[in-house]
Amino acid sequence: QVQLVESGGGLVQPGGSLRLSCVASGSIFTTSAMSWYRQAPGKQRELVAQVSSGATTNYADFVKGRFTISFDAAKTTLYLQMNSLKPEDTAVYYCNAFRIGTYYWGQGTQVTVSS
Secondary structure, three states: OEEEEEOOOOEEEOOEEEEEEEEEOOOOOOOOOOEEEEEEEEOEEEEEEEEEEOOOOOOOHHHHOOOOEEEEEEOEEEEEEOOOOHHOOOOOOOOEEOOOOEEEEEEOOEEEEEO
16 A cells, blocks of 8 residues: 655746655555646646656656656655746646555645745
8 A cells, every 4th residue: 555645836927846745654665656746626637746766757748847756765755846937737636656456545735826
């Protein structure tokens, strides 16, 4: 089992920055990958960024060059640094862990980009 708790969302103006955090607990060191997803109103949940157990990162095209995913093993915390935010980045952001064929989800944190 893996438990995930996100934080760091909020309201930010276009062009601003936010850093999301996801504290992981449980069988975290046997996960294959950890990811950030997002879901905007009326849209499907989509992958934003992923980091594998081997530290390989992967980004959706719409965030490349703006967002950075990282994992601090000492703190068992996943981060998403979001820069140059756009109104279309507004969504609920979810932390995800994939372990032995099972996806685990956090409760989500709201990010709103608006002037």
